[in-house]
Amino acid sequence: MSFDALIVSHGQPSDPDVGEAEIAALAAAVAAHLPEARIDGVTLAAQGRIEALSANRPGALIYPMFMADGWFTQVQLPKRLAEGAGPQLVSFGLDCTLPMLAADWLRQVCTDHGLEPDKTDLVVAGHGSGKSRRVSEATRAFADRVAEGFGPQSVRCGFVEEDPSLTDALSGLGSNAICLPFFAARRGHVLEDLPEAVDASGFKGIMLDPIGLHPEVPRMIAGALRWRATTSDVSRCV
Structure with a gap:
């Protein structure tokens, strides 16, 4: 089953390119475990980029590379996403694995x-x-x-x-x-x-x-994305 996914982090507002490079590298590492998927990385700090990417990836899974759910993941991120993007997975720090x-x-x-x-x-x-x-x-x-x-x-x-x-x-x-x-x-x-x-x-x-x-994190994220792409369950953490 092919699918799209966006891995989203906060980024570095004072120097957006740094955060963009980091999340792109993570997305590439995750993609190595998901040959059936198209994985992109983006930060909230890069003006206009998440809006453009999500508009071009309707239905893309959204993976928040955040340590907890809060204002950024529950308010700011959904607000920035183009219509039709999602669903959004649990944040990285809350993943039960x-x-x-x-x-x-x-x-x-x-x-x-x-x-x-x-x-x-x-x-x-x-x-x-x-x-x-x-x-x-x-x-x-x-x-x-x-x-x-x-x-x-x-x-x-x-x-x-x-x-x-x-x-x-x-x-x-x-x-x-x-x-x-x-x-x-x-x-x-x-x-x-x-x-x-x-x-x-x-x-x-x-x-x-x-x-x-940790070097096993890309594999863990890939597992979460594959799980969500093939099930209607909101979370593996039950």
């Missing part, structure tokens, strides 16, 4: 570093928000599900825009700790706030790449 991918990754990290999961402290670093609890709730739900599959001795979350802060969450841990950034890309907060928090807290554990950069 993501915690399983993360738990597998963490177990491999422990093996590579000679750590035991049940003697390892896990910190999930997220964005948070001063306006809505949706973002931190999504982060905590992700952390809880990862912990179920990974089995650390402790799990905590830290946020850029909420308490507990990243610095507080990273403090007081030994070298048997792993920090997993709950972000889609290596930009902004991952390059600025997170390193600052590591320095301020004296964190000596293992800092992983953002979950959105």
Whole structure:
């Protein structure tokens, strides 16, 4: 079954070309797993591009490369899409298969570093928000599900825009700790706030790449798109 899909991210309003290049690369990686589909990537930051692409892809599946559902995915994105585009899938950070991918990754990290999961402290670093609890709730739900599959001795979350802060969450841990950034890309907060928090807290554990950069993510997204293209179910997460 052939189908079209658009993978949509927020992008970088100050430099739209950067975000456009990143989402195009992700779309190409997803397309490698979906020879039957036409996959494009686009950001909300690129003026007029999502409107044009969605107009030329009637019925295209919409995959939000966001960590939670909120104003951007529920208001701004639908508003920007041309008539006839959709349906829209659950956001990347809410995909029920993501915690399983993360738990597998963490177990491999422990093996590579000679750590035991049940003697390892896990910190999930997220964005948070001063306006809505949706973002931190999504982060905590992700952390809880990862912990179920990974089995650390402790799990905590830290946020850029909420308490507990990243610095507080990273403090007081030994070298048997792993920090997993709950972000889609290596930009902004991952390059600025997170390193600052590591320095301020004296964190000596293992800092992983953002979950959105895991090499298995394109395959996961491809699976979600294929599922939605062949079923009327709104979500695999039941």
